[in-house]
Amino acid sequence: MTHTFIPVPEILDSPRGRRLAGAIPVALRVPDHTGLPDSAPVVIVGGGLAALTLAARLWHHGVREYLILERGERIGGQFFDRVAAVGQLVLRSPYEHHPGAEGHRDCEMLDFARLNWEHLTPTERNEVRMAQSGQRAVAPLDIFEAYCSHVAATHGVTERSRRADVREIVAHGDGWRVLTDRGEVRAQAVVLAVGETRRPAPDHWDTASDRVRYWDEPLGEKVTGRHAVVGAGLSAAHIVHDLCSRGLPVDWVFRGTEHYQCADVNAAFFRPEGRAIFHLDALEQRRTMLSVERRPSIMFEFQPRLREWEKSGLLTVHRETEITDLRAHGSGARLHTAADTEPISVDHVHLALGTRTLIAPEVKGVELTLHDGLPAMDEHTLQLADAPGLHAIGAIGSLALGPATRNIDGHRVAAARIADALRARFSSPAPGRAEDRIPTQPIRRSA
Template sequence: MRVINDCDSLLKMEKNLSIFTEEFGNRAEYEHLKFKEASDLPKKTKLVIVGAGLAGISIAAKAWHLGFRNEDLIILDENDYFAKQFIERTRNINQKVMRSPYKHHTGPSQDLSLSDFARLNYKKLSRAEKHQLYLDRLGERAIPPLDFFLSHTIHVVIKHSLHTNAYKFKVKEIYKKGDSWIIEDDNNNLIQSKYVILALGSKVSNSNQIPPMTVPLFNSLSTSINDYLSEKNQDICVVGSGNTAAHVILSALLRGKKVNWIIRNEEIYKCTDIPHEYWRDEGLSSFMKLSIPERELKLKEIFHGSAMLEHFYLFRYFKKRGSLKVYEHTVIEKQVALDKIQLSNKEIIHVDAVVLSNGLVPSKLPSIQFDILTKKGLPILIDETLEVAKGSNLYIASTHSILSLGPAAKNIDGARLASERILIDIVNKENKSNILYSNDLNNSINRVRRSFFGTTGAITG
């Protein structure tokens, strides 16, 4: 077991952990903003963002500030509403807090921050949450409540009118026609766009090979918590080493279950799942200096599943009580009785249910009729712009940009890093195309340029 206290904090971490354990409802309500039908799509636009998850929302909101509005900005997603997968997955594991800090959110830097959003709803916070917000205002490590994060995200959607330009649309194929891209679905609905940004999410991982068993098997991210933690399941076996597993374990323990935690590698507790420098220039520049094979090795070195540091103090209590037992460096080998399984270390444990909590992996990209270099299924992009090829006007963000953007590509703040590279490239191209901007758009572009790079050069038509 390793406990790595690498928080960006000067104060010692307090052990007031009631923020994890208090039961509360959705005090800050968020709306499921339904998408329009694909049949209502405009025929042509300037910018299409494929993906309406956290990354897609963040990039679209920043594009709005650059003047991409109304029918110049279209969002496509195969789901029904914004951030659907994130909302459902966090609900399924009973997650109540964000692992990422207050400063990591979907809103542009010039808009209302998550911290200020919580401050404006201060009376709705519990005592422990008020203290966390106080720590954030001091610049210390602080844990935001999940429901406020979601409510702020929907605020970002509404503030930038993103819901008026979002369509339910499962992309089947993307191909070039002249200087434009054509995005098409299975029903022959299509849209033509000058620029395309793929901001696709992740799918549930089934990487752990579980032998055939008759013991009830659940995946925590795709199954309701009330199913896998039902009354009949008292002895729970949780497989996985990351934050998903930790939230499942805590929920099970708080419901009085006995938990066996099966970890293929090592039990690790950290503030964040990646080192802090990879959200900042020093980490980004050092990563970009590496060759592609070296980047692969660096990513493999960094990504080891870990629970939050706060989970360590909570789990220590339950370990002492005997309701949580951890098995490191082992996997499930076989079922040896109706309600017993054998681990690879030859220990035999009683289980009523096995819950897989292996996290997420990049989802499959749509069919793209364009030569894109890849390495083990991940695109090799132009580092500075996240473009698939120079002048292609096709960009890739989110997890799929990890070979160029580094480890932060998988996290919420990775959308900020991606938009800094992508949108400035689009702005530069629009500038060179001799388009006459309105004064409002000119001012918007220059303001965003300054916020990204600190430059002040005016943009003219």
């Protein structure tokens, strides 16, 4: 007989908005200065969690003169806005996967949670105990966001960030021109940390209706009526959980069946041997493996409640259902399916169709080698092929590091390799601790 352990779902109810010790929310705010420096040794395009992780690593590597360009108002803003939009209150990643520099004497996220023991719920405290014993344990978003602000504050990230929308990156001599809506910055090295974009619906679907929203668009507090959620991944599950928790009826529609697992990729790819095996495969095998590993999946914690709601009739699950058309209908919408059945009629539709990786902003002056939209890269430096000084962190590096590169733990691996490459280029060769070394090329500011 096979037994499967299903974690308790109460962790999904973790509170938000707590005042936690060690949190410095202002540390995530990107300064809104109109002027940019005219040059910087390293420019990081994008201010998400990958950029935060890289910035912490650069600090420990002695590369302190970098510039983060982020179009939003805060570091990690897109991530935190997205999880808020789906009603997410807990991370999927375990405690040991967190932003920051691995292998240095920084405060770990688990220690940060223990620092806030008095603020944790009994369920959250049990997760901490499990993490201390080496078991899988997930962290509340409150703890994670507060910890991100702590990392930003202790590594001086905000003071090295500026608000700007990067339009183009142009190869220029032995460096790069970074063109933004607020001026141009010359850089000797550029790191793309732009994240992923939502996958759009088919062109013939009617998504212009105010009754249809994408998963990363705000839902709001006052919602009523019957809802349809399209997609089988974690974002879809969070939306379903949020709506059913409010007592609202939901039709959950997806092409296959539910797939529950702890992480969104095989755990082997989080380990050095897994990444090494991946890179030894031929390019075509790697591309196939990436497509297989990107299949939608859901945390085990959801399973008890989703089954209970389905049994009660509050949740109707349409498995192995292909949507052929989506149309506004009266004050709601209708989803037409490939099955010879009546359309699914609802008041609101939520599209959770996943994400896709794009190289943005546009890179000019070099010819990038792409495979299904992903660039060829050096696995040791994460530098794009035929583009000296242009590195990438996050999902863009999937062909080099494997499917886990788009996760927080993958960010730390990529950050370590990029930081090593940049330290070799910009840091003084004089002996001493890496923390004491400074770049040879300071940021130059416009008059």
